[in-house]
Amino acid sequence: MNRENREHFQVMIQAKDMAGQMGGLSGTTTVNITLSDVNDNPPRFPQSVYQFSAPESTEIGSPVGRIKATDADIGVNAEMDYSVIGGDGLDTFDIIADRATQEGVITVRKPLNFERKSVYVLKVQVENTRLDPRFSSMGPFRDTATVKVTVEDVDEPPVFERDSYTMEVKEDADAGTTIGSVSAMDPDSSRSLIRYSIDRRTDMDRLFNIHPGNGTIFTLRPLDREETAWHNISVTATEFSNPRQLSRVRVHIRVLDVNDNAPVFATVYETFVCENAKSAQRIQTVSATDVDEPKGGHKFFFSLPPEASMKANFTVKDNRDNTAGILTRRSGFSRAQKSVYLVPVVITDGEFPMQSSTSTLTVRVCSCDRDGNMKVCSAEAYALSTGLSTGALVAILLCVIILLMIVVLFAGLRRQKKKEPLIISKEDVRDNVVSYNDEGGGEEDTQAFDIGTLRNPEAIEDGKQRRDIIPESLYPPAARRAPAGPARDQADVRDFISQRLQENDSDPTAPPYDSLATYAYEGNGSVAESLSSLESATTDADQDYNYLSDWGPRFKKLADLYGGEDSDRDS
Secondary structure (H helix, E strand, C coil): CCCCCCCEEEEEEEEECHHHCCCCCEEEEEEEEECCCCCCCCCECCCCEEEEEEECCCCCCCEEEEEECECCCCHHHHCEEEEEEEECCCCCEEEEEECCCCEEEEEECCCCCCCCCCEEEEEEEEEECCCCHHHHHHCCCEEEEEEEEEEECCCCCCEECCCEEEEEEECCCCCCCEEEECCEECCCCCCCCEEEEECHHHCCCCCEEECCCCCEEEECCCCCCCCCCEEEEEEEEEECCCCCCEEEEEEEEEEECCCCCCCEECCCCEEEEECCCCCCCEEEEEEEECCCCCCCCCCEEEECCCCCCCCCCEEEEECCCCEEEEEECCCCCCCCCCCEEEEEEEEEECCCCCCEEEEEEEEEEEEECCCCCEEECCHHHHHHHCCCCHHHHHHHHHHHHHHHHHHHHHHHHHHHHHCCCCCCCHHHCCCCCCCCCCCCCCCCCHHHCCCCCCECHHHCCCCCCCCCCCCHHHCCHHHHHCCCCHHHHHHHHHHHHHHHHHHHHHCCCCCCCCCCCCCCECCCCCCCCCCCHHHHHHCCCCCCCCHHHHHHHHHHHHHHHHCCCCHHHHC
16 A cells, blocks of 8 residues: 555445344444555655855855755655755855755855855755665665855955954154055955045044055154053045945054153152161162063162262162162261251163163151160151151141131030120111221220110010110109100110120120120100101191200210210210
8 A cells, every 4th residue: 555645545344143144134334544654755856956046245144045855755754854965065055954844945154255156056965864774675765956056246345354453663653654554455356446544533642544545554643652552443445436335454553662761769768867877877778660661671770970979978779679778878967957868869771772860869867766766856757657648647737727626616606606696686776887996995985985776675575684774673664654854864874884884894705895886775765756857847837846955965964974075075
């Protein structure tokens, strides 16, 4: 039987009793038979040659085309594998099986180049994944076909000879010095000319430039290795025929070191020497540093300047290990005679061209004990011995001063809060405020005092005992509303002023005599009642102004109290 020809069969079966004799009974049933598949058919390509095309810009792994073989079997017996077994595109293309559709998908394995090769021929094979050994005698269960792939030309951007470039230039090179060159070409058959340029986003300081025709890179101004040792720029190559076709490459420029910096002290050295120091005593060890980086490492030499070596109090001993010791040349130093010595030290490197500089060491004279421990010295030397610098001491002193100022200010504010204000509110002022800046000569000097506005008793807060006037129990309200005679008013004002003066003299928190003293007491009652010109205009023309005669003696008494015999005050 062949399942590929007929898969299903139906059989009717009859059963009879009485051995099938006449008169017996019978029954029938139907049996359905389905043939199961075996792998007895090889896969076959429906055509022997397949043709596809792909642009040369196709990326690696991208599909080029699909082919499919047929197999009369079903299920796992119809599963197939595809492979490239020959042809000139064996290393350029690949084929994989799609298990969902049992198709062979041809993909790109290496970049395509139309200018290098435009047509590839592949020999592709297909076979079953599971073979049945019972049918091996029927022949190989595989098939082959030929696949031709045509590569299409695409306008491609320029291609650089290298993926990146590395160049070197000395830091003392003059402007216009050539560093190196880059090269790119148009991969298309047209071979368009290439124009080169530098991406200025990678060269913001405009240190380099490139020849647009041949790709030569040169400097625009001198370089400094100590500032920047490496420069990474991007060079762009553009086709003249199609400016949209461009490519970029990275160029790494290394700046080579040149001995153009002199060595200096490794740090700011400050030390001290004891007054009882002996000759040839080491007081400090110094070292140097240099921003240059010679290939063989640094080599420094230390010495005194020739002009300072004749009358020097100190000498320099080179340790031959890039350090030097500062030694005394005599015994005994006097802090009273000279407290600070400045020792110049010449530092020279061993490179070419040789560079040298002069650094200064500060030596302070201090009083020491027999063991050489410092006892008395200047503030800077003491800070040096205790590990504190001058800047640290200044910072500590400033902090102490600021804290003292804060404490004094806080105490003054608390003291000011406890003192009663001179003026309680703006509504209590009934006249202009008079101010003066004459310190005066004491109570005998009439120019030192001035009576400003007086406080109104009716504006006093309820329940608050006033200290600037005699309590109201001495002046009943009825008495204040009655016309006051000259003698009572004089005593009232005199007592008020005397009380206020006594309070200010005995109060330690009172302001000095040249400060403003404000009073808001107008006295008890007024004969004039109102001096408004508006009210006078509405009354009869024969209004009585005799009350002015009562005020004359009052002003006279006030003038006697303050001015004495001053005729101007009397008037």
